[in-house]
Amino acid sequence: MAGYKTKYGEAFCRDALLALDDLQDNSVDLVVTSPPFALLRKKEYGNESQEAYVNWLAQFARVVYAKLKDTGSFVVDIGGAYMPGIPSRSLYNFRVPIHFCDHLGFYLAEDFYWYNPSKLPSPIEWVNKRKIRVKDAVNNVWWFSKTPYPKSDVTKVLTPYSDRMKKLIENPEGFYTPKVRPSGHDIGGSFGKDNGGAIPPNLLQIANAESNSSYLSHCKNLKIKSHPARFPIQLPEFFIKMLTDENDLVIDIFGGSNTTGLACEQLKRRWLSFDSDQQYVAASALRFLPKESRIKDVASIYFSILDGKNIEIIDALTNKLENSPSVDRQIEELLEYLDQN
Known part of the structure; x- marks a missing residue:
């Protein structure tokens, strides 16, 4: 089974349902995962039609439900889409939580919205050409749980206080006088207490602008295409911090470039990643390699996974990996190509 192993986790080229x-x-x-969206245009990584999407995703969710602990969570990042040929939105992404809760037994713990300020204007027809719609820059991120009380600790994802709030904490009496608001809500009491940070909202503003990571750098050096639908590491990182502890088990069932695995590795969570595309799995291993790694070592890891091996990243970087003749030949051809160009 092709794949690779790191200190905390493993990635496999395998159908997630079987795994x-x-x-x-x-x-x-x-x-925590980002499945292929139900987009109008068929993508190279595979995506279901809007009509079939809910049932397709539900088959994975049904198995996820059985594997989760009662304290566990299922976080799904899903982008919206327009209906074919008209400037009206599809409701497929909203049918997902309704189906999961009504038919599979999940609770919708909370709905999150990921705002990507760096997203390009789309769809082209309605936004760029006719200019009758604004750009679609928000994804739904559904947080599901098996019970109403999954493991969760918001104090792990607090955000820095604003300058105004810092002044209030330093001098509550001099900066603000507690009073009853028009709504009747009394915000007095411990309003000026320092809790280490502010509670974040369910709108997550994260730019998806990866440009100089080791993953992209190694893909460029090997002349291979990076995964076309990557989410920023801050997105899975937020939920991993809030919903798990060190050594907990986190899984991504649509691994892609394995951003989730890298976030887990950095946060000391055990992880598993599954993807059915062997090229994507092989390329995702490059996320775990230092940017300064020798191109020969990087190529050895990539081509070995493509060759069907399951390797240990640490062994590969310490020259303990024995290549097959076909892998050695591919490495030689790559190095020769790079020398000539």
Whole structure:
């Protein structure tokens, strides 16, 4: 089974339904993923039609439900889409939580919205050409749970206080006089207490502007295409911090470039990543390599996974990896090409 192993996790080229089936029930702390969206144009990484999407995704969610602990969570990032040929929005992304809760037993713990300020204006027809719609820059991020009380700790994702709030904490009496608001809500009491940071909203503003990561750098050096639909590491990182503890098990069932795995590695969570495309799995290993890694070592790891091997990243970087003749030949051809160009 092609893939790779790091200190905390493993990535496999495997269908997630089959891979999940091998896990024990009630053993997973968090599944966080971004499945292929139901877009109008067929993408190279595979995406279902709007009509079939809910049932397609539900088959994965049903198995996820069985594998999650009662304290576990299932976080799904889903982008919206327009209906074919007209400037009206599809409701497929909203049918997902309704179906999951009404038919699979999930609770919608909270709805989040990921605002990507760097997203390009789209769709072209309605935004750029006819200029009758604004750009679509927000994804739905549904946080599902098996019970009404999953593991969660907001204090792990507090945001820095504003300058105004810092002044209030330093001198509550001199900066603000507590009073009853027109709504009748009394905001007095411990309003000026320092809690270490502000509670974040369910609107997550994260620019998806990866440009100089080791992943992209190594892909460029190897002359291979990076995954076309990557989410920023801050997105899975937020939920991993809030919903899990160190050594908990986190899974991404649509691994792609394995941003989730890297976030887990950095946060010391055990992780598993599954993707059915062997090229994507092989390229995702490059996320775990230092940017200064020798191109020969990087190529050895990439081509070995493409060759069907399951390797240990640490061994590969310490020259303990034995390449097959076909891998050695591919490395030689790459180095020769780079020398000539």
